Amino acid sequence: MDPGKIIAKPDYLGQAVAKREKIREIIMNFISQEILSYCEEKSTLPSELCQKLEVFTRENIPMSQMLIGKLEASFLIFLIRNYGIAHILEIGTFTGYSALAMAEALPANGTITSIDINPDTVAIAQQYWHMSSHAEKIKCLIGDASHLLQQLRQQEQKYDLIFIDADKASYPVYLELGLEMLSHSGIIIIDNSLWGGKVIKEKTHPHELDASTQGILAASNFAKNHPELFTCLLPVRDGLLMIGRNK
Numbered sequence: 001m002d003p004g005k006i007i008a009k010p011d012y013l014g015q016a017v018a019k020r021e022k023i024r025e026i027i028m029n030f031i032s033q034e035i036l037s038y039c040e041e042k043s044t045l046p047s048e049l050c051q052k053l054e055v056f057t058r059e060n061i062p063m064s065q066m067l068i069g070k071l072e073a074s075f076l077i078f079l080i081r082n083y084g085i086a087h088i089l090e091i092g093t094f095t096g097y098s099a100l101a102m103a104e105a106l107p108a109n110g111t112i113t114s115i116d117i118n119p120d121t122v123a124i125a126q127q128y129w130h131m132s133s134h135a136e137k138i139k140c141l142i143g144d145a146s147h148l149l150q151q152l153r154q155q156e157q158k159y160d161l162i163f164i165d166a167d168k169a170s171y172p173v174y175l176e177l178g179l180e181m182l183s184h185s186g187i188i189i190i191d192n193s194l195w196g197g198k199v200i201k202e203k204t205h206p207h208e209l210d211a212s213t214q215g216i217l218a219a220s221n222f223a224k225n226h227p228e229l230f231t232c233l234l235p236v237r238d239g240l241l242m243i244g245r246n247k
């Protein structure tokens with residue numbers, strides 16, 4: 001069955017599609033398409049269903065450049081498979097591509113709790129997840145992430161991987177709450193930490209930075225300067241800030 005054929009498109013989704021390619025170029029053009037294709041060719045990629053979800057999203061959903069894409073998905077899969085990651089918290093579900101890619105890599109008892117404020121894109125995510133044998137591992141919470149994280153931290157669950165990929169201005173809040181829920185050997189990954197290169201204006205044009213760039217910088221600086229954390233900022237796609245505990 002072709003999932004793309006059975007999924008209804010909400011009417012509003014067509015409106016911004018024309019701008020999609022241009023925005024994508026602006027956000028994450030650090031390496032050439034040729035090099036990216038080569039890296040993807042040599043990497044283990046998510047399932048065919050996941051790739052169909054990627055194509056569906058790119059063809060039908062505004063702001064589809066928000067998807068992590070194949071190479072970043074492959075990197076997350078590598079970490080999950082090799083470092084005993086069983087419980088994941090994702091902030092920013094969108095159409096469910098990254099959640100599905102990560103679920104496929106988890107052990108049978110693994111779980112993902114994924115949060116998003118937009119019920120329309122979550123509905124698409126759920127239609128695709130239900131076609132996967134890994135659907136049972138994924139739980140989605142709909143609402144504002146700051147609010148939902150406050151609730152989640154009341155529970156005892158700790159997460160081995162926390163993937164932060166939602167509104168950038170709230171990144172410091174997500175990081176602070178995420179650290180409370182991180183398992184002893186857990187990793188936090190903050191996506192878009194290069195923000196199309198805008199972050200390098202931190203020292204030269206500090207007064208020109210928008211709220212998103214400021215949020216990313218505040219989270220990155222907090223982690224880098226925290227005595228109990230170590231960081232590594234990888235220029236994969238739009239920048240992945242890896243955060244772990246000094247042990």
Ligand SMILES: C[S@@+](CC[C@H](N)C(=O)[O-])C[C@H]1O[C@@H](n2cnc3c(N)ncnc32)[C@H](O)[C@@H]1O
Pocket residue numbers: 066067068069091092093094095096097098099115116117118121143144145146165166167170
């Ligand atoms: C970059 S996309 C996530 C992409 C997804 N991780 C993937 O690669 O498939 C960011 C998502 O964050 C969600 N978002 C934005 N602000 C939010 C908030 N305050 N609370 C929860 N989700 C939010 C948006 O609705 C959007 O779907």
